[in-house]
Amino acid sequence: MANSKSAYSFAGKKQKPDTHIIVVWVDNEAGVLARVVGLFSGRGYNIESLAVAEVDQKQNISRITIVTTGTPQVVNQIKLQLKKLVPVHKVADFKREDKNVIFKEMALFKFVANNGKLNKAFEACKNFNPVILDKTNKSNVIQITALRREIDSMSKNLKKFGLVSVSRTGAVAMTRGSEIFK
């Protein structure tokens, strides 16, 4: 591209991207999610998953958990740009490999199969805190909580037991131990 006829310079060296979990505490007001998400799309950042809900009803604070990939420079920009938004209170950033942080996603699986297969399905889920939420004589709905890649592989492997529908949340995160993020 060195001879490209461009009024702009060319992309320089690229750093290696990492997966990060960004946690944002925001005022729960109209349009706040659009501001956060618009910042990501407008500046070309990735969103792999997103989880958001109000966590403090008194002060109207929502907690947004975003899984994103980017080079160290991009992740740093994401944090700094988020902090500039008026309704944003604080921003935390964890690497996915971070041992001090718990990451969890929840998934709902619907199986339609005979009783033998349904039992096998439940058995296969047993490492991921399975809960049967609904059961008929030819179907059931199982809730599991696990890591993203675990749910990925489960939803692939469970096809043979009659998995017909998957619904899953984005990741939520919390630090281990007694400390909280200020």
Next chain:
Amino acid sequence: MPKFYSGAEIVFKCLEDQNVSHIFGYPGGAVLPIYDELKNFNSIKHILVRHEQGAGHAAEGYARSTGKPGVLLVTSGPGATNAVTALTDAYMDSVPLVCITGQVPTHLIGTDAFQECDTTGITRPCTKHNWLVKDVNDLAEIMHKAFEVATTGRPGPVLVDIPKDIQFQKSKYKNFKNNKKLNGKSHNNYSQKNIDELINLISKAKKPIFYTGGGVINSGTKASELLRELVYTTGFPITSTLQGLGCFPADDNQFLGMLGMHGTYEANNAMYSCDLMINVGARFDDRITGKIDEFSPKSKKVHIDIDPSSINKNVKVDLAIVGDIKSVLTTTLKTFKKSKKNFSKSNKSQISNWWEQIQKWRSKRSLDYIGSEETIKPQYAIERLYELTKDKDTYITTEVGQHQMWAAQHYKFNKPNRWMTSGGLGTMGYGLPAAVGVQIAHPKKLVIDIAGEASVLMTMQEMSTAVQYNLPIKIFILNNEYMGMVRQWQELLHDKNYSESYTAALPDFVKMAEAYGCVGIRAKTPEELDDKIIEMLNTDRPVIFDCLVDKQENCFPMIPSGKPHNQMLLGPKDQKEKKITGKGRTLV
């Protein structure tokens, strides 16, 4: 019993409490209640523009020449969308604007009502923050918050969208106390240790340079004074970005001129070769850095900026100082005087080789051009304009293109807030309405819009505004019949295929001036240029000055895209000596 005010009244009460004296606007259905209240507030003067984009740029010109926020008032739908260009422009160049838009009544929002648009949705990426007022009881607080967000930290535009029913509804108004509390986003976030580190770097540097930008101007006139003091104390060379022009006197020997794509040879080479770069309120824009991987490879970089997200965005720096320039420079100077009393003496020999090198680069005289006796060279026109106006406290605005770069290169600014140009967004049509705003703020001063004939046609209708309010702005058009910068890039990069860059049917600007009810002057030869400029300066009315210049002239020096600072393209004089062939030039 407390008094109740309508939403429209509250808008004006807030503007009064914020000491707003002028608003730029255009009425329409969804803001009529606000316009109806205008008559009851004598301290606020409304300037009727001819297009909402003009209102925005005029407010920008007002803001940049005064340091106060600019205010515009437009209607819903097309009023709001027309203002978007100006809001984006202000966002890119960190200009404090408060835009008040009307909106369809609350119960019609979301029904595709007449002149409805999702104003807060559209303007979310081009404002620092925006609000849709859904309850009249929130209006006053939101209005004051809007001013606070626009003017604190890195300044920028904000927008308040007020539905028509809210403008009619009534609420109490508590008097506003102007407490200087920040909006919870801290701005000064540096320590004495940072400053000590900076001073340590300064005292060790052998090839230092100051690289200053618009942040100095946004920090107030005091910041420019402090910068001058620091530059004189250190004896270091200083270069400025397009937006920073004026914060250091351009005719001073320590000033190397503007840097970047069309910056001087000495400024760009000094940036490339320095061992210490002190960035004060600039943002490593791509027009400045050129090829990032080869940008100033051997230097320690210091970045002083109020916006933490500007640090390490484009260029990795060694020392970041997050804070208001004024505050950082005050602390730096204080520490400097304490710890390095005799610095300027001991430092002179340490950087004398560096200054010698800079003088060598300077001797290239990279802004020189080949003069002519038949046609007016655009650079010559700017030079003459500068010579004939330099004793007046002149305010210059520009449009975007070659004329803008020539103005930046050849007009010498000695004071901050005298130079209003669209740098980040590069908005053609900025200069004329901006000049209107500047003249409103400074009625007795000389205000000149250095323009190109293509740019100025984009917002020409604002001449009508200038005539209505007797604003004696001077529109100095360098008329080469081309979109000059487009033509230049086509010549250098697209094998001289001048695709659509020639304007075949230009209006007669002199007759046009007369049609608007102002004065038209035309200069055709270098010989008559001075007399005509003097005629323009002596006219106490708006003037359109049609300066017919060389059609082929290019803007040099220039860093071609994707090249580092030390590979500049110099002007035709130098090219002849170096025998750079036409082929070599099209390859860059």
